[in-house]
Amino acid sequence: MRHTTGAVLAFAALHLAASTFVEAPSIVMGILLTVLISAPLIWWAYEYQLYVKALDELQSLLSLQAIAISAGVALMIGAVWNVAEKYLGVPHLNAAMLLPIAVLVHATVLSYLARRYQ
Amino acid sequence: MKNNLRELRAACGWSQQVLGERLEVSRQTINALETGKYDPSIRLAFKIARMFDRPVEEIFFDES
Numbered sequence: 027m028r029h030t031t032g033a034v035l036a037f038a039a040l041h042l043a044a045s046t047f048v049e050a051p052s053i054v055m056g057i058l059l060t061v062l063i064s065a066p067l068i069w070w071a072y073e074y075q076l077y078v079k080a081l082d083e084l085q086s087l088l089s090l091q092a093i094a095i096s097a098g099v100a101l102m103i104g105a106v107w108n109v110a111e112k113y114l115g116v117p118h119l120n121a122a123m124l125l126p127i128a129v130l131v132h133a134t135v136l137s138y139l140a141r142r143y144q
Numbered sequence: 145m146k147n148n149l150r151e152l153r154a155a156c157g158w159s160q161q162v163l164g165e166r167l168e169v170s171r172q173t174i175n176a177l178e179t180g181k182y183d184p185s186i187r188l189a190f191k192i193a194r195m196f197d198r199p200v201e202e203i204f205f206d207e208s
Contacts (some may be wrong), residue, residue: 082169083185084176143176 029048030133033070035128041122067125088139096132100124148202150178152196167191 040063051059080088104124110116153163153174159175169176171190176182184192184204193200 082173083188084173084182085170140172143172143181 029073030129033066034129036066037122041065047129067070084143088136088143091139092132092136095135096128099131100128116143145204145208146180147177149174149192149203152180152198152203156196166195176198 027103041052041120044059044063080091097129105117106120107116107119109116153160156163158166160178161171164171164174167188175181177184189200189204193203196203
């Protein structure tokens with residue numbers, strides 16, 4: 027879906043800009059930053075559910091399967107990485123990184139599933 | 145499940161794309177149905193049956 031890359035990039039750019047230029051924000055600024063940085067993702071989630079609703083039954087099924095698998099993989103990576111952080115001392119994984127990981131897995135899985143039905 | 149969707153479509157001289165448009169599904173779905181990789185929902189099965197004016201069980205049948 028064409029908006030995915032833009033939304034993830036916007037989120038990443040806003041997140042990076044805020045963490046670079048904003049230090050110790052007030053409560054109000056913190057709320058504004060949270061809403062602003064999350065906005066591309068919330069908009070993307072809304073657009074994606076409209077997109078899936080407009081698909082036919084097979085394409086919708088494949089999309090939902092891809093979402094389920096990508097969410098599961100991202101959660102597994104987060105959980106395993108957390109254990110590795112504790113016992114292996116690997117660098118801390120920012121939770122925000124799980125989203126681009128899920129997006130990548132989703133694209134890969136959807137591509138594989140779609141090819142099975144070509 | 146097996147089906148004779150391909151034969152019915154060919155008899156009408158329709159491409160997979162055309163049949164997909166008539167059924168409001170993608171060409172990919174039509175191909176998946178014809179190759180037996182996907183079984184349609186009840187709604188789609190009845191839609192197909194109405195389109196070809198045949199009972200559902202004449203178009204889709206159990207492999208056993």
